[in-house]
Amino acid sequence: MTVRINPSILSADFVNLEDEVARIPNADLLHVDVMDNHFVPNLTFGQQMVGRLQDVSRVPLDLHLMIDDPDRWAPEFAETGAFSVTFHAEAALDVVATARRLREIGARAGLALKPGTAVEPYLDLLADFDQILVMTVEPGFGGQSFLDSTMPKLERLAERVKQTGLDVWLQVDGGITEETIVRAAEAGANTFVAGSSVFGREDPIAAIEALRDAALPHVH
Numbered sequence: 704m705t706v707r708i709n710p711s712i713l714s715a716d717f718v719n720l721e722d723e724v725a726r727i728p729n730a731d732l733l734h735v736d737v738m739d740n741h742f743v744p745n746l747t748f749g750q751q752m753v754g755r756l757q758d759v760s761r762v763p764l765d766l767h768l769m770i771d772d773p774d775r776w777a778p779e780f781a782e783t784g785a786f787s788v789t790f791h792a793e794a795a796l797d798v799v800a801t802a803r804r805l806r807e808i809g810a811r812a813g814l815a816l817k818p819g820t821a822v823e824p825y826l827d828l829l830a831d832f833d834q835i836l837v838m839t840v841e842p843g844f845g846g847q848s849f850l851d852s853t854m855p856k857l858e859r860l861a862e863r864v865k866q867t868g869l870d871v872w873l874q875v876d877g878g879i880t881e882e883t884i885v886r887a888a889e890a891g892a893n894t895f896v897a898g899s900s901v902f903g904r905e906d907p908i909a910a911i912e913a914l915r916d917a918a919l920p921h922v923h
């Protein structure tokens with residue numbers, strides 16, 4: 704069974720990012736939250752910054768785009784060489800065309816769903832995606848509490864992934880701790896984003912391993 708732990712740089716010290724990135728050598732991917740102050744009420748990184756993070760990180764980048772017009776911008780972020788690019792279904796005009804562009808550029812294509820967004824319209828589109836991100840908090844800020852109400856959506860996705868035999872990673876993001884990671888793993892997640900419970904700890908390497916150990920017995 705595979706458990707992926709992707710620390711979110713949103714909870715790191717923004718004036719020491721190169722040092723912060725070096726604190727998580729045992730992470731699977733570095734989760735980078737791109738926010739445009741329109742899709743969410745917060746502003747973080749642009750392409751130039753993402754490109755520099757890519758240069759200094761030995762861990763590949765997992766971009767989470769919380770931006771308007773991903774049809775236009777997601778491919779441009781993929782051009783930075785990111786390992787995966789995940790955009791929000793609520794913001795996109797054509798989720799399949801955008802996913803195909805990402806794959807053409809060489810990035811894994813991800814689709815994110817806010818807590819209130821239904822999964823049903825996307826269940827037949829899984830073949831076009833490499834991962835689905837079920838947001839377990841409202842996007843915009845780190846340090847919020849995990850929403851259990853999102854777990855049925857994850858269960859439905861896990862069931863469909865199993866039925867189809869597709870290799871689609873199921874990611875959760877928001878409020879992941881050593882306790883909530885168990886519930887998310889039981890519901891079908893295998894890829895876990897953690898901001899405050901990694902970068903907020905004195906020993907992020909140990910925090911990553913603790914999360915991994917907590918999830919491992921429960922992933923499907």
Ligand SMILES: O=C(CO)[C@H](O)[C@H](O)COP(=O)(O)O
Pocket residue numbers: 711713714734736767769840841842843844845846847876877878879896897898899900
């Ligand atoms: O996408 C995000 C917020 O929109 C972040 O990735 C997420 O909130 C991580 O932070 P924490 O683990 O502290 O909840």
Ligand SMILES: [Co+2]
Pocket residue numbers: 711734735736767876896
């Ligand atoms: Co995120």
